Amino acid sequence: MPRPLAQKPLVYQQAHRPVAERVTDLLHRMTVEEKAGQLFHTMVMTGENGGLADDPQRAPGGATARQMVLDRHMTHFNLLGSAGAREMAEWHNRLQELAADTRLGIPVTLSTDPRHAFTDNPGTGMHAGPFSQWPETLGLAAVRDAGLVRDFADTVRREYLSVGLRVALHPQVDLATEPRWSRISGTFGEDADLTARLAAAYIEGLRGPGDELGPDSVAAMVKHFPGGGPQKDGEDPHFPYGREQVYPGGFFEHHLKPFAACIAAGATQVMPYYGMPVGTEYEEVAFGFNRGILTGLLRERLGFTGIVVADWGVLTDGNVMGEPQAARAWGVEHLTPKQRLLKALNAGVDQFGGETCYDMVVDLVRSGELAESRLDASVSLLLAEKFRLGLFDERRYVDPDVAEATVGRADFRAAGDRAQRRSLTLLTNGRAGATAPLPLTGRPRLYLDGMDAGTAAEYADVVPEPAAADFAVLRLDTPYEPRPGVFESFFRAGRLDFTQPRLDEILRLLGRVPTVVVIRLERPAIIPEISERALALLADYGADDRAVLDVLFGRFAPEGQLPFQLPRSMAEVTAGHPDQPQQSTAPVHAFGHGLRYAAPSSR
Known part of the structure; x- marks a missing residue:
């Protein structure tokens, strides 16, 4: 097992104190550089045999975990790829040990895209591998059973917890109103009410016991606000030709229903999508730079008080799978990366996915362009999440034996198999x-x-x-x-x-x-x-x-x-409207269609 955490500030030994007090105590001890590092949440990969991957040539973005933790003060990472449960747990513990040896010892928060189904897309989700295998989210929606969705999310929670994964970069609650869009398999389909009902159950299952996020919870990052479905021509805004989201049917409000349900269910993180609204009352810039969307709509109108995380790669150009990838800064391409960062922070973003440019935040604070109080507001949210998840206390490390016994457990696999059949x-x-x-x-x-x-x-x-x-x-x-x-x-x-x-x-x-x-x-x-x-x-x-x-x-x-x-x-x-559900007057098969026959053992 990992060695005990070295002596650090009192926040580490005083779990009985209110989270707000512990956050304030730690925040006052942090340098601007240490605060800036918290605003970045990028990809990382496991090394061989549960070790840290130290080869910059193999590291996503060209920086190793050691460099990002020690030099850039980062403590939030998105795990790519897969390994055995024991190896994942051992790697997680080594990463936590690395973070524990920094000046303040702030623990790492580890996130993941979905990894319990059949999708194998490095940009959206990974094949189940050692985890129990279930149908895609669409399949859960086909069963229309909130209890099944809750049980699925609870299984995800328990398997994630065992290897140290604490933030789910899901559920995806976009409405599938544009049939050509490539990301429909990750949604609950085209119906707003069904999506809202099942997404709320999903949040509850990830949260686990109790009504609030706690040490036995996995935080849900709900995406993609304000709904990624209405893509012009069905193209995806990962790519410049898919940058526009359009609402010719006047259904903008319709796409907000699942997000309102998730907020009411206790979701603590939200991800805006890459797209930019066209022909609406909002500024025609990508949602991650859009103050009217993030502050006016999400925070002020819908009452969201949690963390807003910009989708991966909106600030700087990069390289994806050996190919150059321009920043997905749709509508603000003319701005420099530093100007984009400032605009996104002013819009309401708290953290940036797929980026490591903490030095730009430091420069903005030093120059007076960004008030340190604005930086503190986002860092406070991020630290509070770590405290609530128990990462400063008993949940910092995981037990590889427990991980090996939990991931892909027989009853979890059986439940996934039954869900496949039911769907x-x-x-x-x-x-x-x-x-x-x-x-x-x-x-x-x-x-x-x-x-x-x-x-x-x-x-x-x-x-x-x-x-x-x-x-x-x-x-x-x-x-x-x-x-x-x-x-x-x-x-x-x-x-x-x-x-x-x-x-x-x-x-x-x-x-x-x-x-x-x-x-x-x-x-x-x-x-x-x-x-x-x-x-x-x-x-x-x-x-x-x-x-x-x-x-x-x-x-x-x-x-x-x-x-x-x-x-x-x-x-x-x-001829249809990308924002409008169920438009066909004579579909080959209608929404909700499904025949039945009896079977001797259907459970």
Whole structure:
């Protein structure tokens, strides 16, 4: 176990004192440089065998954890990548030991993007790896059970806590009103009321026991204020062509509902998105620089009193996956990085993701452009969060044995497996008036496309050709337009319909053998012909082959309901309003659609 914390200010030994007093005591001992370091929250990676990664060439942003803690006074980090539970816990403890040896010994707060599902995008979420695996947030929304969402978030909390992860860079409560947007799989769908109800349960599950954040909590960073869904043409503002958020349907207020619910549920951190509002009453600058949005709307009108964290990389140019990346400073590109920083602080930002430029804050204070009292206001919020999370007390270190026993625990994995099955959404099941083909019975001869033959062989006789099959099972992903950049290629955006050659290939199979189509809905796919000609159509939002086969063979009943409409054509999508939900008057399948059949053991 790590050695005890060296003797530090009394705030470390006086846990009984009110948090406000402890914050004031520590703040008065801090230099401007030490305060400035708290305003930056950037990426970090584990080293080999639980050690600190000391090679600057492999470090995100070119600075090692040692350099950021010791030289830049930073204590907030976003963990990238994955390792075994023991290695993650040991690495966390070594990072905390490093921080404990600084002058004031301020503990590290470690955050992470989602890591309990199937997404593997270094910019938005990581594959589950050693953690229990659940459907994407869309799949939780398909079940529409606040209790399930609360249980999921509680599992996330317990697994995160065991390895030292204390801030969840989620939930994502944007509304999926623009079907082409690449980040829909991380949302609860297009309905504001459903999203609000489930997001509140998510916050409660991460918080854990009690009504307030405490040592057994994981803080939630709700994103992306004031709602990232209304993207012009569905493009994402990670990239300059997606910088504009538009509201032609007049639904700006509609997108605020989930955030109001999260604030009421006790969310302590909020992240504004990269986008800039166009054609509204607000300044046409990115939300992280927008005082009307962050101070006027979020703080003054909605009453948020917590931490505002700007999304990653809004101040300085950088390098992402070997490619140059301009700062996502949409609307303020003409400003210098230091001017952007000052504008964001004046707008209401407390902390900057993906940046390490603490020296710019120091320069602004020394020059008199930034009052130290303004710096103190943000640092006080950040320190208070650390105190409430118990990081100055019993929660500074974790036990690697407990981590190894907790992450991916059998009951957590079983709960994730059940959630995958519950989320599956049966869209069609044979023709009207005919006997429903699902669930399948006996051991039929199956032809597979996109499914593991070894797994399927436990349920059926797998054959190599459609002509020899009783049925085919075809697994598909939602169509998208590949993008050229390495980082950009992870964002599946653009058209939602299959190219004609691919659609013809699919329809030929459907014409040769009765075919059950299973499509992963990362976004609202346009599949009218497939829906019409498939023997049955099943939607998933992140589910392994065994989960799918359990439902196809009736060992588990599907419970999912669509969390968005499935539009009929791209013409319908392009003519729609990006800010308005449920616009199709004749969708292929409506919001909330989902068929049922009984299964002998659906729990």
